[in-house]
Each structure stands twice: as structure tokens, then as C-alpha cells.
Amino acid sequence: MKLYTNRYAPSPRRVRMYAAEKGIALELVEVDIAARAHQAPEFLAINPLGELPVLVREDGSTLTESLAICRWLEEQHPEPDLFGRDALERAEVNRWIDRLMFRLYVPTTHVFRHTHAFWAGRVTQLPAWGELEREAVRAEYAALDAALAGRPFVAGARFTMADIVAYTSVDFGKPSGLRVGAEQPALRRWYEAVGGRPSARA
Numbered sequence: 001m002k003l004y005t006n007r008y009a010p011s012p013r014r015v016r017m018y019a020a021e022k023g024i025a026l027e028l029v030e031v032d033i034a035a036r037a038h039q040a041p042e043f044l045a046i047n048p049l050g051e052l053p054v055l056v057r058e059d060g061s062t063l064t065e066s067l068a069i070c071r072w073l074e075e076q077h078p079e080p081d082l083f084g085r086d087a088l089e090r091a092e093v094n095r096w097i098d099r100l101m102f103r104l105y106v107p108t109t110h111v112f113r114h115t116h117a118f119w120a121g122r123v124t125q126l127p128a129w130g131e132l133e134r135e136a137v138r139a140e141y142a143a144l145d146a147a148l149a150g151r152p153f154v155a156g157a158r159f160t161m162a163d164i165v166a167y168t169s170v171d172f173g174k175p176s177g178l179r180v181g182a183e184q185p186a187l188r189r190w191y192e193a194v195g196g197r198p199s200a201r202a
């Protein structure tokens, strides 16, 4: 299977990290966002939204949305389980995924889009909005720190998709100057532990 991806972007990274944890081999096709290759007619024919990632299945059909891709792969490759082994664990993993997508990932992308030089001239930037979103991200770091003080991983005792969503989002804060500080020791411990997994380099 082929994955249209970009090495710097957090959404395709979610899928690469997930696939690495599962041992699923994907043929990576790099799409250069900086060169606007994702807006070229050839790529828009694959995903009219002009977004990454896109999975191309063995039958040639395509699937977009990083979480839909991972959930589809999970059904084909149930082990090792990353979405929850029973109803209760699945609910907890999904609760964290939904929360983190809204309260961590999206605000982190807003900070990048509205305050970073990369997007200057590419989109209309509203720096004040970016700074407000920076505060939202910091608040979610503090909430994650509190949650992780009581358990090793985001959704409980073991590594799941919730950790992939959290890790790729926190890591994507770096270009915008967002950092996990010493005042958040549980978050820092978790961030370093997850960053040490081979899948973090995928």
C-alpha cells in the first residue's frame, strides 16, 4: 500500500508512526507542501481537499483522514492493539483522541499557520489569533501533565493511538516555539519515553 505523506506534517506522521508500531509496510510518496505539490491538479485528483495523508489500498482505492486510515488498518491488523481491547478501553482511547484532536492538535496547527514565517504570503495570517491558540495549547499541556502524573500513557497503562495523537501534536509545536517545560515533569517524562520508541522516527 502507498501513503502520500510529508515528512514535516503531523497528520501523515500519525499514520507513519501507527504503521511502524504495527509493523505495517507502506510505500511512502513524499508530497512537497512547501512547493505546493499538494495543490497541483495531479494531487487534487487523488484528494480534492489537497491534504495529506492519503492511503492507496492494494485495489487502487484511496482513503483520506489520518484516523480513518489507522482505524481501517487496525481492522486488517488487529495486533498489537492500539485502539482498545474492550469497550471500556476503546472508549477511553477514543475519548482522548477526540479531545486531543480538538484541544491540542488543531490549536497547535493554528499557532503554526498564524504565527510562523513559513505561512506568510501563503495564507492570511492573524497573529493575535495564533497567540490566543498558543495559550490554549499551553493549557492542554498542563492538563496532559496532570493526567500523566497518574499513569504512564495517555489513556492508561499501555501505549495506544492516543499517545500517537498526543506525541505528534506536541512535537509539531516545536517549530512554533512550543516546548514541554521542566514545570511539567510527567508530560516531559512521557514525551521523552514516547520519543525514544523507534516508531517516533518513522
Ligand SMILES: N[C@@H](CCC(=O)N[C@@H](CS)C(=O)NCC(=O)O)C(=O)O
Pocket: 009, 010, 011, 012, 033, 038, 050, 051, 052, 053, 064, 065, 066, 067
Ligand atoms: N483531518 C485531516 C487533516 C489533514 C491535514 O490538514 N493535513 C495537512 C498536513 S498535517 C495538510 O495536508 N495541509 C496542507 C495545507 O494546509 O495546505 C487528517 O487527520 O488527515
